[in-house]
Amino acid sequence: MRGIQLAKYVKGPHELKVTDLPDPVPAPDEYLIEVHAAATNFFDILQIQGKYQHQPPFPWVSGAEFAGIVLATPANSKNPKFPVGSRVFGATQGAYATKAVAKEVSMLAVPEGWSFKQAAGLFVTAPTSYGALVVRAGIKAGDYVLVHAAAGGVGLAAVQIAKAFGATVIATAGTKRKLDIAKAFGADHVIDYRDDKWPELVKKLTPKNRGVDIVYDPVGLVDKSTKCTAWNGRILIIGFAAGTIEKVAMNKVLLKNISLVGTHWGQYANFEKETVVTVWEGIMKLIKEGKFRGTEFTDQEFVGLEKVPDALAALGGRETWGKVVVTVPQEGRSKI
Numbered sequence: 001m002r003g004i005q006l007a008k009y010v011k012g013p014h015e016l017k018v019t020d021l022p023d024p025v026p027a028p029d030e031y032l033i034e035v036h037a038a039a040t041n042f043f044d045i046l047q048i049q050g051k052y053q054h055q056p057p058f059p060w061v062s063g064a065e066f067a068g069i070v071l072a073t074p075a076n077s078k079n080p081k082f083p084v085g086s087r088v089f090g091a092t093q094g095a096y097a098t099k100a101v102a103k104e105v106s107m108l109a110v111p112e113g114w115s116f117k118q119a120a121g122l123f124v125t126a127p128t129s130y131g132a133l134v135v136r137a138g139i140k141a142g143d144y145v146l147v148h149a150a151a152g153g154v155g156l157a158a159v160q161i162a163k164a165f166g167a168t169v170i171a172t173a174g175t176k177r178k179l180d181i182a183k184a185f186g187a188d189h190v191i192d193y194r195d196d197k198w199p200e201l202v203k204k205l206t207p208k209n210r211g212v213d214i215v216y217d218p219v220g221l222v223d224k225s226t227k228c229t230a231w232n233g234r235i236l237i238i239g240f241a242a243g244t245i246e247k248v249a250m251n252k253v254l255l256k257n258i259s260l261v262g263t264h265w266g267q268y269a270n271f272e273k274e275t276v277v278t279v280w281e282g283i284m285k286l287i288k289e290g291k292f293r294g295t296e297f298t299d300q301e302f303v304g305l306e307k308v309p310d311a312l313a314a315l316g317g318r319e320t321w322g323k324v325v326v327t328v329p330q331e332g333r334s335k336i
Helices: 042-048 116-120 125-136 153-164 176-184 198-204 222-228 250-255 265-271 273-288 305-316
Strands: 030-039 065-072 087-091 099-103 107-109 144-147 168-173 189-192 212-217 229-237 259-262 325-327
Touching: 030 116, 042 305, 065 099, 065 116, 087 099, 087 116, 116 325, 125 153, 125 212, 125 229, 125 265, 125 273, 144 153, 153 168, 153 176, 153 212, 153 273, 168 176, 176 189, 189 198, 198 222, 212 222, 222 229, 222 250, 265 273, 305 325
Parallel strands: 144 168, 144 212, 168 189, 212 229, 229 259
Antiparallel strands: 030 065, 030 099, 030 325, 065 087, 087 107
8 A cells, every 4th residue: 555654753744755555454343444535634743743642653654534445344343334345434543545444433434425525524523513512512593603713624513513503603713715614604704813802893793792602612712702702601612723722710701600611522432432423413414404514625636645745734834724635546546
């Protein structure tokens, strides 16, 4: 197979190289997958630099999110969920390759009518946003929801899910293009958060200037968001894309009865397995109803594993929106 393997940490994406490698050998409980598309994540950049919380022993193949076709089923399974030839998507270490291995719990069937490129970026973003808004914040029709970095992968998922549940969505982003994208995916109002007065602008968009019921924050804007959060509001802490772990003055939280709610989707498989099932059922229902669509970045094409460094650099440089997905042509086939 061909893949991007690391024998040592690198300073950045452009040091990554595609090489010929032995095919991965599945463990008895693993599937062998032919990878057709791989989605990029910020944590991929951290991992190749040795800065992520999960660092495999060298040598290892980078990449996590994939979509592709089952080539072989687990040796220890008489009745595998995904027979040979099944179209699947999921997450596993080693997605930046033409072949990868993955466990059944880390895969799902590609939704009907979806391409590999659309499905590749679904496994992390959709359940993070659904789990936060529906499970943690209890979103309901009539809520006002503020989504920060709304044109990002989890942001666009949050916008669509909030709209599907009957909420009014106020979206923030930092460029006109990203604001237009948030609007195109259903946001009712868009605000440029480079304007320091954005909390006041958000309040003015809510009934009687009361503020929003839910804040979805993958950036690290909790402190400023308390200014435009309503009584009994919930601020969902999704991540820290701004690069720093912020500190919040707790009197602001107390005075408005605000709940600060953390969401670590990756740990649900360990602590709350039953919720993983219900969340995916909910997402697939929205997809079937046409209320949730793929969020893959379409302004630029990344075709071939050789384009992974460019895709990661664009992602890291905040030049993109949605999910940046690399098409992985199979060996011996054209790069279409």
